Amino acid sequence: MVATETKQSAWVRKDPAVALAVLVIWGFLGLFILFPLLRMLAEVFLQDGRVSAAGVFTILQDPNQLIALRNSLWLATLVGVGGTFFGFLFAFTAARSRIPTWLSVAIDGVILLPLISPPFTTAIGMIFSFGPRGLITYHLLGIQGATVYGLWSTLFSEIVTYFPIAYLALKPMLLAIDPNIEGMALSLGAGRTRVFRTITLPLCIPGLANSFLLLFSASLADFATPLILAGNSFPVLPTQAYLQITGLFDLKGGAVLSFVLLVPSLIVFFLQRYWVSRRFYVTITGKGAGQTPFDSVSTLVRWILVGLCFLTTFVIFYLYALLLFGSIVRALGANHTFTLEHYRIIFTEGKKAIQDTLIIAAFSMPLGGLYGVIVGYLTARKQFPTRLSMEIVSMINYALPGTIVGIAYLIAFNSPPIELAGTATIIIALYVFRYGATGIRTTIAMLQQIDRSIEEASESLGATSAMTFRRITLPLILPAFFSGLGVVFIRSMTAISATIFLVSINWTLITVRILENITELSLGPAAAFSVFIVAAVFVVLGIINGVLHRFRTPGLISAERMMGG
């Protein structure tokens, strides 16, 4: 003990700025991550002041809830497999099929749409296209009595929404595999199928596993798509927890239901983060070898791949075109005369939601960006006790499905000592400590590429650690800061699963209004709101990308950093 104490005080004396920073950050982590989580666990496991697992057992013995749990896991598995398939299809086509640049840019543009719109926007299109009187099922194909509610439509909608994540995760990896290796195998006489089977695919396995886990947790966290599309025959846990809380205000029941989700989510998250993502293979063949153009795929296969991608892209394009169309006609499906009425409504009656969302986003963005950079810098570059636990704790809110985090915040901050329910603060705090975590990852990744000796040189020349940070490190990690801003902004505009529990009479959000509009059947305003969100995100991302280019670090904001729900 004595040894530890001297070590600790030595550490504090050596670098008081860092010590202070660590202390402050721990204060925030404790307040906004650990405290809500502990309050939720107390809600789950405390019964009349005594520890008891009775609540959890009641749920686990209720056959209906078990079905919901099984459904959730099954859906997540299917989304993981299906989404990874489509993601790989697109990534492989983009990396290996030598399609024209304009086409790949167009495809990229379209399949990014689901990533920057509220998670249930494709669900609206689904209902209009595939119901008993759906545009496609009835009007186009003449099928009567088609059912749109259930597993398949939910699955379809979630795959369309989340496969771009897989695409973004897999594409850089495929591009990193030197095509010359495949070329060598080809020239040594192997057939294209054999090359794909024995070289390309094995090199991709960690990436595929990574993408599966990403999609699995995205689906496990999604409550909005099932709420609209799953119907009553296919209940899933996040939706059940939501109805339990908002409808019956059974906080304990909702907490217990979401606790059941906590375990698989954490397992998947840490599996993805600390096992799979560290197993990427790198192919190094020496520089300057030059690339001989060759075809990894035969012409026929290439056309099949391009065709499949084109078809999928078209489906997404169709769903969003329908959304745009729905926002400018009187009543989609019934009266198709042109009108701007819905836009008038969202900018008058919906003005408060838009204002609130933008104010909250404006506060969350810089705070989330700063938080990410500070914690990322501390954990990647500084030695201090509790470093590893800080890194892990900072990821908790991000790793858990939004429903759990939202419920935890509601329980923790609904009553004294810290009463934040009904304020903007609670929503801002949620965004900062949930989505700011993506900035931590980016910062760490960025710092790992910057040689430490640059900083060491500065310090050995007599600069303090604060000065080194300001003069050396800060300029280097600015891109991470800006991409953190982008992620927090996207999430502030599109997230719903956590914030739906936190909106109030004073502060409401566009996404919550969209969901309310959908359940109230004002689909026109819902569509107009969604179009507004997509447009706003495009503008802000454009600005941030412009800034990033100034720092000569072009490139997309990577998949993992845009994740969440």
Add this chain to the structure above:
Amino acid sequence: MKTFKILSVFSLSVILALGVLSPIFGADTVNVYSIWPENWARPMFEEFQKATGIKVNFVRFSSGEALARVIAEKANPRVDVLFGGPVETHAAGIAEGVFEPYKPPAFDKLAPRFKHKDGYWVAIADDPLCFMTNTQFLKEKKLNPPTSWEDLLNPAYRNMIQMADARTSGTAVTRIFSILEVFGRDEDKAFAYMKKLRPNVQLYTKSGGGGTLPVGLGQAAAGIFFIVDALDTKAKGYDVTISFPKEGIGSAAEAIALIKGAKNPELGKKLIDWATSPAMQSLFAKYKINFLPAHPDVSVEPSLAAVLKDAKIFPIDPDFAGKNRKRLVDRWVKEVLP
């Protein structure tokens, strides 16, 4: 000391966000949870502001959600008034101690079923349930509009009926109490009927009117809705048929209540005075809101009266409903929903 500076900026902004961002509304704003959908509540509140100069700050929730919020915020109420929604919602709230009794000037004029005897809630409208079917569907399947609860069990409706989810919607709760009355309050028989109806139900919607558009568009064939939602669908131009079961169907009074511990009780009372008087209820016709007025001095709009002429409608007993709401909703969730 850049780290330090950045950190202090960060902490300061968090603290600032903590304090400053709780908005301060003017003294003449009353905060309301509205159970009426926004397109009806908004014009009413605008007229109220015109008449009194008091602004209404409101959010819309389904009745279950609104009640849940009011209960959750009991220690520190964030609104002054719970506006609209079937009265069993308010009746259930009395037991939770969330309302403050208040008798507006119109109190003595109202029929007994339109007020709580101590003034915990007062009715602002009356709203019967009805059956609504897609006319084209009826033609295709050569069916007559349903005129009995038994008609809805017809296999022709398999997977084609939408109605509200009892966890969130007051429409659903009124429906369950209607069925209970039809079966002479024999719970087991009523639940047996609901279970028999289950295969025909395509979807239980979160909000009471959630199924009206699908029925209007033909995405669903039929549903059980409040007349106000059904007539609104018809008025929007959808080809739907409204009918009533011969065994009778329930009608819920739409109520308003003052929240206990309200921050602006005087403004809340003014809203209640206005909403329970002819001043508001005579505006229903102007905005094509097909509620029946609760105040006896306001006459029922003729076209609405014509629709209801031959319907057998019985009131839902608010006390009985309030006492049994939670238990029946729980039973519904366990037995009917899966």
